[in-house]
Amino acid sequence: MKFLFVTDLDHTFVGNDNALVELSDRLLNHRQQHGTKIVYATGRSLSLYQELQQEKNLITPDALVVSVGTEIYFDGNNTTDSEWSNLLSPGWEREKIVFITQGFPELTPQPDSEQRPFKVSFFLQQQDSGIIPQLESELTKAKLNIKLIYSSGIDLDIVPLSSDKGQAMQFLRRKWEFAAERTVVCGDSGNDIALFAVGNERGIIVGNARPELLQWHKQNPAEYRYLAQDVCAGGIIEGLKHFGFLE
Ligand code: GLC
Ligand code: MG
Numbered sequence: 429m430k431f432l433f434v435t436d437l438d439h440t441f442v443g444n445d446n447a448l449v450e451l452s453d454r455l456l457n458h459r460q461q462h463g464t465k466i467v468y469a470t471g472r473s474l475s476l477y478q479e480l481q482q483e484k485n486l487i488t489p490d491a492l493v494v495s496v497g498t499e500i501y502f503d504g505n506n507t508t509d510s511e512w513s514n515l516l517s518p519g520w521e522r523e524k525i526v527f528i529t530q531g532f533p534e535l536t537p538q539p540d541s542e543q544r545p546f547k548v549s550f551f552l553q554q555q556d557s558g559i560i561p562q563l564e565s566e567l568t569k570a571k572l573n574i575k576l577i578y579s580s581g582i583d584l585d586i587v588p589l590s591s592d593k594g595q596a597m598q599f600l601r602r603k604w605e606f607a608a609e610r611t612v613v614c615g616d617s618g619n620d621i622a623l624f625a626v627g628n629e630r631g632i633i634v635g636n637a638r639p640e641l642l643q644w645h646k647q648n649p650a651e652y653r654y655l656a657q658d659v660c661a662g663g664i665i666e667g668l669k670h671f672g673f674l675e
Contacts, residue, residue: 594626632667
């Protein structure tokens with residue numbers, strides 16, 4: 429039976445080369461035989477995704493979710509899905525957000541390639557992460573419809589309230605009519621929490637997951653979520669077998 433496979437890239441799908449080749453082969457077979465759909469959900473922009481795609485020879489996904497869920501691309505098409513961006517536009521005022529963040533010297537802007545129409549990103553050292561609640565309250569006081577996502581003890585993303593990897597995943601799941609039980613999401617860090625938290629899709633946390641995700645998992649245990657022993661794609665194969673998606 430087909431399923432919807434949604435995975436983060438860095439340190440989840442990618443990071444264990446032998447297992448990546450095995451998993452990719454199995455997914456391609458499943459897609460060909462059963463119509464399984466493959467989706468990448470990454471924090472990277474489209475241009476940084478393309479670098480990784482070439483470097484690791486990644487198989488072509490059925491849809492690509494980039495920039496932490498704020499852009500969706502179908503079938504190697506180079507323009508973002510407008511249905512999705514129309515859902516993110518209301519109440520999103522990028523200039524105002526940038527202006528308010530300038531009052532926080534702890535925030536260092538990420539490279540230009542990672543500043544996107546629906547994403548404003550910074551580096552923020554772990555020891556300074558205590559400013560996040562204050563930043564959030566300044567932004568919401570200004571009536572800005574935003575969400576803050578902190579990953580890996582360094583990356584801070586500001587995105588529309590209605591977007592993240594989890595919302596984008598559910599948008600695709602509904603569009604393609606997959607039940608939550610036939611959907612599996614995989615991740616390792618803070619920006620993946622939304623994939624696991626949004627509903628009761630099956631979840632695989634890879635063995636090398638970051639503390640922020642492990643801590644969230646401990647506080648929100650669920651039987652439809654599996655914590656793998658093995659790292660990266662090896663952990664994904666382990667989880668797919670656990671749920672019976674693969675033999
Ligand atoms: C990727 C993106 C970066 C983002 C991070 C966490 O590394 O390039 O902009 O902050 O993921 O979501
Ligand atoms: Mg990752």
